Each structure stands twice: as C-alpha cells, then as structure tokens.
Amino acid sequence: MLDILSEKFQSIFSKIREKGKISESDIKQSLREIKLALLEADVHYKVVKDFIVKLEEKVNQEVLSKTLTPGQQIIKITHGILTEILGEKQIKININEKIPTTILLIGLQGSGKTTTAVKLALTLKNNGHIPLLVAADRIRPAAIEQLSILGGEAGIDVFTGNINKSAIDTILEAEQWAKKYKYNVTIIDSAGRLHIDQELIQELKKIKNSIQVHETLLVLDALMGQDALRVANDFNNEVGVDGFILTKLDGDARGGVALSLRSRTNLPIKFAGVGEKITDLEPFYPDRISSRILGMGDTLTLIEKIEASYARNELQNMGGKVFREQFNLNDFYEQLKKIKKMGSLENIFNLMPFQFSSSLKNIKQDFGDEEKGLKRVEAIICSMTKQERLDPDIINGSRRRRIARGSGTTVNEVNRLLNQFFKMKKFLKQRTGLDSLVPFMRK
Amino acid sequence: MLASLKTGLKKTRDSLIDKYDMLFTDAVKDKNLFLEKIEELLILSDIGPRTTEEILTRFQAINIHQYKMNDFNYFKKYLKQILIELIPATDDAFIINPEILNIVMVVGVNGTGKTSFAGKLAYYFKDGALDTLLVPADTFRAGAIEQLTYLAKQIDVEVMRTSAGSEPASVVFDSIHSAKAKKKKLLIIDTAGRLHTYSNLMKELEKVKRVIKKNAPEAALNIILVIDATTGQNGLAQAISFKESLNISSITLTKLDGTSKGGIVFTIQKDLLIPVSFLTYGEKITDLCRYDTEKFIEILLN
Numbered sequence: 234m235l236d237i238l239s240e241k242f243q244s245i246f247s248k249i250r251e252k253g254k255i256s257e258s259d260i261k262q263s264l265r266e267i268k269l270a271l272l273e274a275d276v277h278y279k280v281v282k283d284f285i286v287k288l289e290e291k292v293n294q295e296v297l298s299k300t301l302t303p304g305q306q307i308i309k310i311t312h313g314i315l316t317e318i319l320g321e322k323q324i325k326i327n328i329n330e331k332i333p334t335t336i337l338l339i340g341l342q343g344s345g346k347t348t349t350a351v352k353l354a355l356t357l358k359n360n361g362h363i364p365l366l367v368a369a370d371r372i373r374p375a376a377i378e379q380l381s382i383l384g385g386e387a388g389i390d391v392f393t394g395n396i397n398k399s400a401i402d403t404i405l406e407a408e409q410w411a412k413k414y415k416y417n418v419t420i421i422d423s424a425g426r427l428h429i430d431q432e433l434i435q436e437l438k439k440i441k442n443s444i445q446v447h448e449t450l451l452v453l454d455a456l457m458g459q460d461a462l463r464v465a466n467d468f469n470n471e472v473g474v475d476g477f478i479l480t481k482l483d484g485d486a487r488g489g490v491a492l493s494l495r496s497r498t499n500l501p502i503k504f505a506g507v508g509e510k511i512t513d514l515e516p517f518y519p520d521r522i523s524s525r526i527l528g529m530g531d532t533l534t535l536i537e538k539i540e541a542s543y544a545r546n547e548l549q550n551m552g553g554k555v556f557r558e559q560f561n562l563n564d565f566y567e568q569l570k571k572i573k574k575m576g577s578l579e580n581i582f583n584l585m586p587f588q589f590s591s592s593l594k595n596i597k598q599d600f601g602d603e604e605k606g607l608k609r610v611e612a613i614i615c616s617m618t619k620q621e622r623l624d625p626d627i628i629n630g631s632r633r634r635r636i637a638r639g640s641g642t643t644v645n646e647v648n649r650l651l652n653q654f655f656k657m658k659k660f661l662k663q664r665t666g667l668d669s670l671v672p673f674m675r676k
Numbered sequence: 677m678l679a680s681l682k683t684g685l686k687k688t689r690d691s692l693i694d695k696y697d698m699l700f701t702d703a704v705k706d707k708n709l710f711l712e713k714i715e716e717l718l719i720l721s722d723i724g725p726r727t728t729e730e731i732l733t734r735f736q737a738i739n740i741h742q743y744k745m746n747d748f749n750y751f752k753k754y755l756k757q758i759l760i761e762l763i764p765a766t767d768d769a770f771i772i773n774p775e776i777l778n779i780v781m782v783v784g785v786n787g788t789g790k791t792s793f794a795g796k797l798a799y800y801f802k803d804g805a806l807d808t809l810l811v812p813a814d815t816f817r818a819g820a821i822e823q824l825t826y827l828a829k830q831i832d833v834e835v836m837r838t839s840a841g842s843e844p845a846s847v848v849f850d851s852i853h854s855a856k857a858k859k860k861k862l863l864i865i866d867t868a869g870r871l872h873t874y875s876n877l878m879k880e881l882e883k884v885k886r887v888i889k890k891n892a893p894e895a896a897l898n899i900i901l902v903i904d905a906t907t908g909q910n911g912l913a914q915a916i917s918f919k920e921s922l923n924i925s926s927i928t929l930t931k932l933d934g935t936s937k938g939g940i941v942f943t944i945q946k947d948l949l950i951p952v953s954f955l956t957y958g959e960k961i962t963d964l965c966r967y968d969t970e971k972f973i974e975i976l977l978n
Binding site: 272273274275278343344373374375379380383386427456457460463486490 | 720721722724725726785787818821822825830840871872873904906908909910911913933934935936937940959
C-alpha cells in the first residue's frame with residue numbers, strides 16, 4: 234500500500250527533487266496532477282480552472298525557497314490556497330438568546346434533511362436551548378413518521394400538526410405553538426425539492442414571507458458532483474441561503490463541493506454530517522477538509538516519515554509494474570515492518586489519505602494489537618518455505634496446517650494473513666480500482 | 677416511455693441546447709478552445725477527468741480545420757460515436773423470467789431513491805401481470821417501512837409486514853417463504869441505504885444475499901445498485917465496493933429530472949463493465965424507463 238502512495242508522490246515530484254531546481258515542464262506536470270486531483274474530488278470545473286491559474290502564479294513567485302524541496306513546496310502552496318479559500322475559522326449558527334430563532338432546512342431529495350434536522354436539534358439542546366422540530370415535509374410518504382421517530386429517540390419535541398394540512402399551515406401553527414410553550418429554537422424540516430421545480434420553490438418563498446426565518450440552511454450531500462454549485466446558487470438566488478450543512482462526510486467522498494461552495498458563494502459551511510447516529514453532527518472545520526480534497530492525508534508529515542524509512546530507489550522500485558505484479562509475501566512482510574518503523578500503526582492510518590486507511594484498518598483489525606500482531610505475522614511468514622513465500626498460491630490446506638504448527642498460531646490466523654495478502658495483491662493489480670483511489674498516480 | 681422521459685428532461689434543458697450548438701460554432705475555429713469546450717462539457721456531466729482525457733485523446737485524432745464552421749453536426753455525431761464506442765458490451769442488464777420466482781434486491785448509499793425506485797419497479801411490472809411482493813428490508817431508517825407500505829398501497833401491490841429494527845436477513849427469509857407459499861412471481865427487496873465504506877453494513881447485505889441464494893436457489897436474482905444523477909466521482913468507489921461485496925447485476929440511475937446528468941455511471945459502465953438497467957426521472961410512480969445507451973448519451977451531452 235505504501236508503494237502506491239509513494240508512486241503518487243513520485244509522479245508529482247520525484248523527478249523534480251532530483252534536480253533541486255524545478256523546470257517549467259515539471260511545474261506544468263505538477264499543476265496537471267493537482268488539477269486532476271481537484272476534479273476527482275468533484276470540485277467544480279470553473280473553480281478548478283481559477284485555482285490552477287492562482288496556483289501557477291504563486292508557484293512561479295515562490296518556488297525558490299531552500300528549506301523545502303520544490304515538490305513539497307508546491308504541495309504546501311496548494312494547501313495554503315485551499316485553506317485561504319475554505320477559510321480558517323469555523324462559523325457558528327446565529328442564535329439570538331432573547332427572541333425565538335427559526336431555522337429552515339432546505340435541499341434536494343435524499344440529501345439528508347430529516348436526519349440532519351434531528352441532529353441539529355440535539356446539538357442545540359445539548360447547548361442548553363429548547364428546540365422544537367416541525368414536520369413540514371408533506372410530500373414524501375412517511376417523512377412525518379421518520380421525524381417523529383427520530384425526534385423521540387433524541388428526546389426532542391416534534392410538531393406534526395394535522396397531516397392533511399399544507400406545509401405552510403403547519404409551519405404557522407408550529408410558530409404559535411413554539412411561542413406559547415416557550416421553545417426558543419424552531420427547526421423546520423421541509424420537503425426535498427429540485428432547485429428548478431418552480432412550484433416548490435414558490436412554496437419556500439411563501440414560507441419565508443409568512444414567518445420570520447433567521448437561518449435558512451441548505452443541506453447538501455458531500456457525494457455530489459459538478460451540479461452541487463448550481464444547486465446551491467439556484468437555491469440561494471431564489472430563496473436566499475445563510476449557510477450550508479454538508480452531509481455524508483463519513484464516507485470516502487473527497488468533499489470537493491466544499492471548495493466550490495466556499496469559492497463561489499461566500500456563504501459558510503456550518504456543520505458536517507458524519508454518520509448515521511443522531512449524535513453524528515460536527516461543526517465544519519475548514520482546515521480538515523483541505524487535505525481530504527487533495528486525497529493526501531497529512532501529506533507533509535507523511536512525506537517526512539516515508540523519507541526516514543525508505544531509500545529513494547526503493548520507492549521507485551515499488552511504484553513499478555514489476556513490483557505490483559510479482560508482489561509476494563516477502564514484500565508484504567517488508568511493508569508491514571517499514572510501516573512499523575514509521576510509528577504506531579494508528580498514527581500512520583491517520584496520516585494516510587483516508588481511502589487507504591480503510592483497507593489498512595482491516596489489517597489491523599485482523600492482526601489485533603500491533604506489537605503482538607506483527608510478531609505473529611512474522612512467525613507465520615518465517616514458518617513458510619522460501620518457495621511458499623515467493624508463490625503463496627501453492628499454500629494449500631496441509632501446508633497451512635504445517636505453518637500454523639510451526640509458528641505456534643492457528644490455521645485460522647494463517648488463513649487471515651493469506652486473505653489479507655491476496656486482497657492487497659488484488660488491489661495492487663487492479664488498475665481500475667487503483668486509479669479511482671489514487672488521483673495522483675499518473676505517469 | 678421515451679416521450680415522457682424527454683418532457684421530464686426538457687423543462688430543465690431548454691437553455692442548454694443552444695449552448696451546445698454554440699460551443700461548436702464558436703470553437704471550431706480554434707482547436708485548443710474547441711477541445712477545452714468539450715472538456716468542460718464532459719467534466720460538468722460528472723463523467724470524470726480520466727474518462728474525459730480518454731475521450732479528448734480520441735478527438736485529437738481528427739483535423740477540425742478541414743470542416744466548415746457549420747459542420748458542428750458532424751462533431752456532435754462524432755462525439756456521440758466516441759461515447760457509444762467506449763461503452764462495452766455486457767451481459768443483459770436485467771433478467772426476468774415470468775415462469776419462475778424473480779427476486780430484485782435494491783441496494784445503494786443513503787438518499788439515492790431506493791424506496792421510490794422499488795415502488796416504481798413494482799408498478800412497472802404490474803402490467804405484465806407479475807404477481808409482486810414488496811419487501812421493506814430497510815428496518816434501520818425510521819419511517820422507511822411506512823414509506824414503502826404507502827407506496828405499495830398507492831399502486832395496489834402486496835407488501836410484506838415488517839417491524840422496525842428486525843434483522844434484514846430474517847425479513848428476507850420470511851418474505852421468500854411467503855412469496856413461495858403465495859406463488860408470487862416477483863419479490864422486490866428494498867434495503868437500507870449505507871455508505872460503502874462501512875464494512876459491517878456491507879457484510880449485512882452479503883448475508884441477505886446468502887439467505888436468498890440458500891432459500892431460493894432456483895429464483896432469478898437481480899441485484900440493482902441505485903446511484904442518483906447528482907453523484908460525483910464517488911460513484912465509482914460505490915460501484916467498486918458494491919460489486920466486490922455483492923457482485924451486483926446492474927445499476928439504476930435515478931433523479932434524471934434535475935440538472936445533473938449522472939456521467940459517473942458512464943465511467944462505471946466503461947471501467948467496471950456493470951450494465952445499467954433502469955432510469956428514473958421524477959416523483960410520479962410512472963417516471964421510470966429501461967436504460968438505452970443512445971438515450972443516456974443524449975442526456976449526457978445535452
């Protein structure tokens with residue numbers, strides 16, 4: 234796995250760093266890689282174009298610093314611009330302590346409004362507010378039930394009203410209700426709608442005209458592609474939006490939509506949905522997403538660690554095709570040892586681009602506690618014959634039993650190790666899978 | 677069917693049609709500008725940067741200067757042709773055999789429209805007189821069972837009684853035996869949305885599949901991954917994971933009534949050889965049609 238990662242870096246700057254001085258075509262190549270990475274992360278096409286122009290300017294100005302290698306410097310500049318656009322501080326929701334606040338959640342179908350409404354209410358409740366949820370989705374079957382059930386789980390009151398009444402009537406009644414019973418935040422869960430559905434957009438306008446909405450938050454799904462920006466702009470132009478909530482960030486989507494939103498709308502992203510539980514809502518931290526967008530994890534730190542453990546030609550070797558196709562148990566063991574040398578496995582996982590971390594975590598799960606786990610892996614591999622290590626396909630049932638006996642482990646453990654190995658081998662071989670995971674891995 | 681898809685799409689695309697022709701008229705004078713325009717068109721459809729490069733490389737091969745400015749129809753056709761050629765031939769996307777029990781398992785990440793699709797599919801086969809049982813195996817999301825039950829009532833299709841929180845595999849087990857007893861011909865199983873990165877949730881689906889294989893080995897099984905048109909490059913990762921876990925039989929592309937085009941599904945077809953079975957394009961129960969490559973490419977490019 235590490236070799237794939239290093240190939241990524243290699244393609245960006247291994248050539249560059251050998252020279253110490255960067256040539257124009259090297260810069261071009263790096264810029265192209267970064268452009269691809271941004272597009273793979275679903276950053277909007279136009280935003281990417283502007284970004285690259287800006288990056289090119291900065292690279293041309295700054296690249297001569299002596300402390301870092303040129304490649305590292307380009308990455309650093311990229312991060313710098315990303316952070317600048319994304320903003321550094323985290324922006325909170327506006328809640329006036331004196332008057333009741335009304336928050337309206339809007340968005341496309343399936344973006345996660347209902348779940349988010351409950352998560353937001355719970356967050357506010359935990360901060361000492363008294364929230365009321367309003368079930369104003371009168372279109373999707375069972376949306377009202379969903380909100381009631383989730384609200385119940387979270388211990389938050391839900392105003393459903395008469396289910397035959399329109400969304401607007403329900404909201405008006407809920408406002409009265411909230412006033413009467415002294416709730417200080419009302420959160421309205423509206424029906425999912427297309428940004429181009431004039432009829433339903435009118436409904437939102439009508440809602441905003443008939444009651445005072447303090448915050449209109451657009452719920453957008455982080456898995457979205459190029460259209461996200463248009464959706465955001467259309468909603469903002471038609472209805473007026475005060476900020477965004479980005480959902481489904483617990484997956485492996487790179488979240489480029491965050492960059493598009495920040496650079497083209499000037500509105501803040503206030504929260505991030507990070508899981509299926511009602512507690513899985515976090516404030517949005519811009520700095521955390523910038524590494525994620527590039528698919529790089531905490532690259533700079535990781536580069537340093539890799540440099541400390543690997544010789545350069547070793548890395549180049551591993552990026553090659555031959556290595557990938559002939560990957561055997563010896564290599565597998567070497568990789569594990571190297572990673573170990575770089576620090577605790579947990580730490581390395583956290584530094585890795587997260588696409589990799591999930592597959593690596595499986596290894597950790599299977600081998601358990603890292604010190605002992607690695608020793609057991611070592612014992613298993615050392616109990617194999619030379620031929621078995623080079624050609625693990627020959628390891629049949631009886632060989633597995635022998636290896637287990639020889640290493641003082643169980644056949645089960647041997648199986649698990651071999652499974653992990655074959656998985657990794659398959660992963661290495663699969664160009665398609667690899668390409669999709671490693672945006673930088675282009676020659 | 678095609679007509680209704682077209683009207684569904686038309687309302688959103690009117691403004692874009694001219695743009696498309698303009699792009700070729702203006703750009704044909706300058707090859708770089710021309711290629712950049714095509715790049716933009718393709719990237720904005722969510723086809724992805726790598727597939728876009730592949731298409732552009734093919735485009736490089738032609739000499740645009742030898743054509744007159746009003747030859748843009750030629751380029752349009754050419755681009756369409758390239759896209760069609762890039763879609764590999766695959767097995768049948770959707771197999772249904774009215775003689776035996778057919779099982780459709782609907783899977784996907786959260787919020788792509790699985791439940792609505794399950795309802796639409798049941799309605800689609802209603803005319804074919806396939807006695808159908810809808811199975812709400814999404815016992816996790818609050819209200820999901822109710823949602824499917826409403827839909828089933830609306831189209832007058834029988835729905836399996838399920839209670840929230842029960843084990844999906846056991847719901848499926850019961851429904852298979854119920855379907856067999858009632859001599860049903862089509863069983864549509866709606867599963868809970870899940871991000872493909874949660875291995876425990878993927879294992880849950882694998883278990884459901886095992887239960888189906890074990891209890892209805894004779895049935896024709898279609899496992900359909902639902903991807904919605906707004907999905908960006910993550911769609912590929914979704915397809916890879918669901919393919920690895922379940923060996924899905926096809927993809928259904930939903931929400932084509934918006935302004936998104938679902939280009940990632942093109943790349944999925946090309947790279948992973950997974951066929952597409954259905955397209956959906958609206959909130960009405962009838963807003964569903966079979967996939968057709970030409971139609972899909974028309975959507976992508978318009």
